[in-house]
Every structure is written in C-alpha cells, then in structure tokens.
Amino acid sequence: MVTITKADGKAEYELIHLLRSRSTEVDKTVTAAVTDILEQVRLHGDAAVRDCTVKFDGHCPDCFEVPRDVINDALTEADPDFVESLLNAQANIAEFHSRQKHQSFIDAKANGVMMGQRIRGLKRVGLYVPGGTAAYPSSVLMNAVPAKIAGVEELVMVTPPAKNGGANPDILTAAAIAGVDRVFLVGGAQAVAALAYGTQSIPKVDKIVGPGNIFVATAKKLLYGTVDIDMIAGPSEILIMADETADPKFLAADMMSQAEHDKLASAILLTTDEAVAAATIAELGRQVEHLERREIILRSLEDFGAVILCRDNGEMVELANYLAPEHLEVMMENPMEYIGRLDNAGSVFLGRYSPEPLGDYYAGPNHVLPTSGTARFFSPLSVDSFIKKSSYIYYTEAALREAKEDIVRIANKEGLTAHANSIQVRFED
Template sequence: MMRLTYANGKDEYELLGQLRDRGEAVDKKVSEAVAGIIGDVRARGDEALREYTARFDGYCPEDLEVSRDEINDALSSADPEYVQALLSAQENITEFHTRQKHQSFVDMKANGVILGQRVRGLHRVGLYVPGGTAAYPSSVLMNAIPAKIAGVGEIVMVTPPGRDGKPNPDILLAAAICGVDRVFLVGGAQAVAALAFGTGTVPRVDKIVGPGNIYVATAKKLLYGTVDIDMIAGPSEILVMADRSANPRYLAADLLSQAEHDPLASAILLTTDEEIARETIAELGRQKAALSREAIIDQSLSGYGAAIVCRSCSEMVELANLIAPEHLEVVCENPMEYVGKLDNAGSIFLGQYAPEPLGDYFAGPNHVLPTSGTARFFSPLSVDSFVKRSSFIYYTREALEEAKEDIVRIANSEGLSAHANSITVRFDEQAL
C-alpha cells in the first residue's frame, strides 16, 4: 500500500530519484535487437516486414492495408452511444487545439525588404497504435486531431493485427472518426522502421507519433533524425496537491485512476493536512477492491506511490516544481491562483471537479504529455508538433548596400572571406 511520509527535504529527493530512474532504463539487448530489425526492414522492405509480422504477431495478413470499406464498417456497426461519446470528445479536442494554430507571418518594410515565416503541416505523419489491452481509441483522437488541424497531408496509422488477424474495432472506429487516411496491420519495431524508410506497401512518413512498448519506443529513439518523433514516453504519473478542503474519496479515486495504468505508474499525494493523507490512504484500500486492475494498482502504489505531508502550500508548490509531473491536480481552495506558480507540469487539473480522466478523454487539451520530470523542458503534444516552418528573406539592392559594411565586418571577424565576398561582389563590378 501507499507509504505516508513527511516532507523533510531528503525523502522527496530519494523518491524523485526513483521516479527518474523509471524513465531512464535502457536495455542494451533490446537496442541491439531493434537495430537489427531496423536494418533488415530498410534493406529488404516488405519481405522483412512480413517475416517479422508473422513471427511477432503470429499471423501476417495477405493484405497489410485495411480497406476503406472495413474502416467505414467500423463506424456503421459501432454502438451509437459510444460513437456519440467519441464525437463529443472530438469536438472538445478540436476546439482546444484549433486555438493553438499559428499563422504564417510576413513583415513588409517600407524600404522594400520582406521578411517572413511560412508555417505549414507536415506532408505525411505515421501514427502508431498498440494492440492488445493497450489499444486506446482516445490515443487515436489525441494524435490525429492536432495533426489534422496542423494541415498534415496524410495520416498513416499502423497497428498490429489481433490474434484473429483483424484490427481492434474501437481503434478503427476512432480512425474513421478522425479521418485517418490509411491503416496498416503491422506493429512493433518493424512497423516503425517501415514508416521511417517506406517499403513497397507502407509509405515513408516525416514524423512518427503514438505510444508503444519498449521495442516501439527504442525504434523511435534510434530513428530520430531519419524521421521526427513525438517524444519518448515513460510510465505515467499523477501528483495531487490537496489542502484541508479536499475530499479524500475523490483524491483516492484520482490516484487510483493513474495507478491502474502500469506497475511502474506513479501516484503521489501532497497535502498540508495529515488527516487528509490518512483518510485518502484508507479510501485507496476501500475503493481498489472494486476495480478491475487491482493487482497492477497494488504494485504501482507500493512501488511509486506516496502521501507526503507538507508544512505549507508553498512547500507543496516547491515539491511539485521539483517533481515536474505529467499530470498535476490542484485540489485546494482558490486553485486558479496556483497556475502561475507551477512551472513544471504537463497538464494541470484545477479544483474538485477536474479529475485527471476528464483530461485523458474529454475536456480538450492533449493527453500526450511529458513524463519522468521532463515537463521541466518538454511540452504537451500540440498542433505545433505537426508543422514545419521556413523563414524567407527578400532584400533590395539599396537595402543590401546599406547593410554591406556591417555584414562584411562581421564576416571578416569570423575569418570567412567568401561570406564577405558574396556581399561585395554585388557592388564592385571590378572586384575579383
């Protein structure tokens, strides 16, 4: 069960070390195996892709691509209430992410100089969706919707075939709702390699997003640079800050919702009220018995869970900034006044009625968030994740002539005479 400790400036650092180490695990054997698969798919294309699919998924479909009819069927045969739930989520996610979209800009100066930045969607993006019990339709929404808003030309989904050789119907449904363009029944490192290089069947993409197991994550890491990737996601985390106004039943439920993800998931409570800490721990025991993933919950709470009693709200804030959690709940009076103090968090949930699953599925902001303390410098997945920018410069002869002396001076200070020459050659018809 979850431990109870008191903030003392020492135990928290130890806990922090434990959390960081979860994200840092690098398995040399996995790296070597994945590098082999990547090299093989690069060299032999579809032949290698089919061999690995048969070997790892137990079955390789004759046609690796899911037909448009099958995708449309997923939509027409689904439970209408479930479709409506996904459509409502889609509407909220679309509305929030549309606010993130940035325009190209241009500065046209009176002297004829034009400077600008063009922003446009990536040409083609690959979306990895795991199979089995980790097949989450919400992941499809959270990745595909910002890509669409960014103006991505084509979204290509890959997902491993199930044991029946078919795709997960909920995943196909989500793909149909979001307007995913093509779906291929391949998974693992071989699917990532196929997207990075292209094969006869699978088209090459510019960026690969979406969660996956250690093989998928390692393949993405190794191929970063050949292709862009979203981020290397570590195990999930929640940090809950609560003062005496909080309801321990709600706190426990929210901590459990994170703990059920994964034995390595982390759920931590910071509170200024020791009684709240004790009651929340008691509630955890009561509520978890009724949940479907109790064994996973027990492992994650005992391994990476803690209730830490703090001396003040500012100590809670300090610890939260130190931990830099993926999800941060502020269950305190006047929660809004904390936002400006919280420097490191992926997504912040404010008040009694913003449980973390609201953000996972429905509210609008993205659920693909930085983990393992990387909220110090990484940001949630966004429309910006799916665009590229180019700057452009137009100068007139007169404007360049005015800048000539300065540019030549800097070029010469750097010892780059050909840089200086490219300016002067335009004004000295006798030169060289």
C-alpha cells in the same frame, strides 16, 4: 500500502530518485535486435516486414492496408453510444487544439525588403497504435486530431494485426472519426521502420508519433533524425496538492486512476492536513476492492505511491515544481490562485471537479504529456508538433548596399572571406 511521510528536504530528494529509477535502461539486446530489424526493412522492404510480422505476431495479413470500406464499416457497425461519446470528445479536442494554430507571417518593409516565416503542416505523419489491451481509441483521437488541424496532408496509422487477423474495431472507429487517411496492419519495430524508410506498400513519413512497447520506442529513438518523432514516453505519474478542503474519496480515486496504468506508474499526494492524509489512505484500501486492475494498482502504490505531509501550501508548490509531474491536480480551496506559481507540469487540473481522466478523454487539452520530470522543458503534444517552419528573405539592391559594410565586417572578423565576397561581388565595378 502507502504510509505518510513528512516533507523534510530529504524525503523529496529520495522521491525524485525513486521516480527517476523507473526509467528502465534499454537492454543492449533490445537495441541490437531492433537495429537488425531496421536494417532488414531498409534493405528488403515489404518482404522483411512480412517476415517480422510472421515471426512476432504469428501470422501476417495478405495485404497490410485495411481497405477504406472496412474502416467505414467499423464506424457504422459500432455501438452508437460509443460513437457519440467519441464524437463529443473529438469536438472538444478539436476546439481546444484549433486555438493552438499559428499563422505564417510576413514583415514587408517600406524600403521593399520582405521577410517572413511560413508555417505548414507536415506532409505525411505515421501514427503508431498498440494492439491488445493497450489499444486505446482515445489515443487515436489525441494524436490524429491535432495532426489534421495542423494541416498534415496524409495521416497513416499502423497497428498490429489482432489474433483474428484484422484490426481492433474500436481503434478503426476512432480512426474513422479522427480522419486518419490510411490504416496498415503492422506493428512492432518493423512498422516503425516501414514508416521511416517506406516500403513497396507502406509510404515513407516525415514524423512518427504514438505510444508503443520497448521495441517500438527503441525503433523510434534509433530513427530520430531519419524522421522526426514525438517524445519517448516514460511511465505515467500524477501529483495531487490537497488542503483540508479536499475530499479524501476523490483524492484516492484520482491516485488510482493513474496507478492502474502500469505497475511503474506513480501517484503522489501532497497535503497539509494529516486527517486528509489518513482518510485518503483508508479510501485507497476501500475503493481498490472494486477495481478490475486491483493488482497493478496495489503494486504501483506500494512501489511508487506516496502521501507526503507538508508544512504549508508554499512547500507543496515548491515540491510540485521540483518534481515536474506529468499530471498535477490542485485540490485546494482557491485553485486558480496557484496557476501562476506552478512552473513545471504537463497538464494542471484545477479544483474538485476536474479529475485527471477528464483530461485523458474529454475536456480538450492533449493527454500526450511529458513524463519523468521532463515537463521542466518539454510540452504537451500539440498542433505545433505537426508543423514545420521556413524563413524567407528578400532584399533589394539598395537595402543590401546599406547593410553591406556591417555584413562584410562581421564576416571578416569571423575569418569567412567567401561570405564577405558574396556581398562584395554584387557591388563591384
């Protein structure tokens, strides 16, 4: 299912092409269909949302909004152990993200000049949560917790109506725990459009976050600018660096925890040890038999899995930086020594007891991460994703008089005499 390849400068080049090839081009018919849905919702509001919901989900709830007591009931009726686990995860996520919060600053000078940067949470944010098998309570926590810490005033969740006409109870439970303010039973491009434009019953938001299918992703992309959006997530990936101290059993398990997401997911092992490489491949074969999503795992490993034998640790670091993976596990003897050398990764998992699912659910850092090599320039979802900044300037007459000559000189050099005039007019006569 996976064979061993030697790193030779060509292998990694082919690999990156293979990985990038997963970013599926959006079909023109999808873009056209979504463009039409957006336009209908913009023009006709709730009526259009209702039509789309009946068309795509087969039925439409009488009222889109889920009443507060239904959300509360989901929490009180949920399995207490599950609630406890989510509460523990939430506490860790909240603790980590609260360290990301920045303060507004002011620079007040002795001459009376004052300047600053004000930081505030966005007023209203929309959170898309898919339905069906991709309805993940962990995703609700990872999006909602940082938003609330950032100071978002109103967090609005949308999720497609389940077959029974209601919402997925696990999702509602997570929403109650994470402090989601309002929940609407609507999904697809029509839900994204409703959040961006506002309708009679669904409020207009400033930013839309959360994963979704190709219709949801296309709608977000098309509405970028009307509202802000988070990253457009590509297929998931894990890269593992392993030396001879790594346990093949752990390596295989971690590769498959990524591979099970999606047949486009990618799991790549870099190792300097041929025996570790061979044993990991054997473990993949052994462990996969017990896993529910066996077929997805096998397909993903076949198409986008790899085991690459590297000359030395330096070559592994170089390859990791080159591939810029979403998740990077460092299964090496002294994992901490690598932190400062790993330039491009969404999240780094250090040592034998830090498997990637620990980060997906529990440890605290966000699981919404840049994919497809974009960790070169994009960052994990964070409190910063839910704030806006403004700058403030106050000058005194004396301070402006002192600055006058410089400003007028630069303005004139740029040919912008009305800019110069706005300074000069203040010191005429």
